[in-house]
Amino acid sequence: MSNAQFRPINNIEGKTVILTGASRGIGAFIARELAKKQATVICISRSQEGLDKICNEINDLGGKGIGINFNISKVERIPELVYEIKQLTGSFDVDILINNAGIEIYRAFHHYSLKDIQLVLSVNLLAAIELSRLVLPQMLDKASGHIINIASLTGKKGLAYDSIYSASKAGLITWADALKQELANTNIKISNICPESISEQASFADTGISTTLKAAISIPEKVAIAVCYTLENNGVEIVENGNFLTRNITKLKFAFEEHLPRFGDDIKRSLHQPNSQ
Numbered sequence: 209m210s211n212a213q214f215r216p217i218n219n220i221e222g223k224t225v226i227l228t229g230a231s232r233g234i235g236a237f238i239a240r241e242l243a244k245k246q247a248t249v250i251c252i253s254r255s256q257e258g259l260d261k262i263c264n265e266i267n268d269l270g271g272k273g274i275g276i277n278f279n280i281s282k283v284e285r286i287p288e289l290v291y292e293i294k295q296l297t298g299s300f301d302v303d304i305l306i307n308n309a310g311i312e313i314y315r316a317f318h319h320y321s322l323k324d325i326q327l328v329l330s331v332n333l334l335a336a337i338e339l340s341r342l343v344l345p346q347m348l349d350k351a352s353g354h355i356i357n358i359a360s361l362t363g364k365k366g367l368a369y370d371s372i373y374s375a376s377k378a379g380l381i382t383w384a385d386a387l388k389q390e391l392a393n394t395n396i397k398i399s400n401i402c403p404e405s406i407s408e409q410a411s412f413a414d415t416g417i418s419t420t421l422k423a424a425i426s427i428p429e430k431v432a433i434a435v436c437y438t439l440e441n442n443g444v445e446i447v448e449n450g451n452f453l454t455r456n457i458t459k460l461k462f463a464f465e466e467h468l469p470r471f472g473d474d475i476k477r478s479l480h481q482p483n484s485q
């Protein structure tokens with residue numbers, strides 16, 4: 209099939225979505241946005257309480273919420289998750305996969321243990337890749353599907369004391385790029401959403417890492433809207449930070465950094481002053 213014939217998901221209504229990390233944070237905002245569009249959202253997280261809460265909200269908003277309590281850091285057990293989805297839904301018919309679950313461990317690189325490194329890479333990168341590998345064949349069979357990764361701007365320019373997380377997000381972005389080329393002649397789409405630090409939510413807010421670029425802070429509602437926009441409009445990559453101006457300054461900054469890495473380092477350090485951890 210040629211690119212010209214590509215049919216984006218467009219209408220989210222009635223679609224079945226697997227959403228990892230749905231129990232709180234950005235994932236819960238994405239779940240609510242999908243629910244408003246009457247999707248069936250299969251929510252994956254470890255916290256049963258968080259899953260019950262978000263599934264109730266999804267049902268109240270007009271979607272259908274199905275919660276599955278699963279620890280995706282156990283990457284070799286992800287086929288069991290697929291089996292559980294088949295049991296719960298009666299089939300394995302997934303239109304959209306959103307790889308959102310992610311963790312960060314902030315510390316000086318030489319203070320990481322191998323266990324810390326394996327955990328961050330497993331949750332943020334390997335689980336997303338393995339779940340996509342298992343979901344893709346049925347998308348190819350029906351010639352329709354969309355995989356979205358919640359990556360990060362940290363995957364485009366590394367952040368001090370967050371080196372393993374930065375590596376995981378860079379890996380996610382480059383893997384998706386390679387897969388996008390591989391799937392170019394199919395009807396399957398793969399996209400990345402790259403948020404800036406989220407103002408009051410979760411991980412970044414807890415770091416204590418100061419940023420002087422307050423205008424470029426993102427909000428979770430906008431990340432959720434960016435996900436639906438990408439699904440409905442065949443988006444490839446969305447940088448989500450602040451407003452039109454900060455988004456375009458960021459894109460320009462990346463273009464400069466690509467060609468002038470020393471200059472890029474100076475900009476990065478002037479905007480994000482890392483604490484010694």
Ligand SMILES: NC(=O)c1ccc[n+]([C@@H]2O[C@H](COP(=O)([O-])OP(=O)(O)OC[C@H]3O[C@@H](n4cnc5c(N)ncnc54)[C@H](OP(=O)(O)O)[C@@H]3O)[C@@H](O)[C@H]2O)c1
Nearest residue numbers: 229231232233234253254255279280309310405406410412
């Ligand atoms: N917050 C930011 O500033 C920011 C900026 C850019 C990108 N992002 C990315 O956005 C995504 C969501 O981040 P967030 O800020 O919403 O994080 P969060 O509030 O900490 O939520 C993380 C979600 O992932 C789930 N999760 C974590 N480990 C898991 C595991 N082993 N198995 C299954 N589920 C697991 C958590 O559920 P349970 O604990 O219940 O398992 C939770 O639902 C991440 O990929 C993150 O890297 C965040």
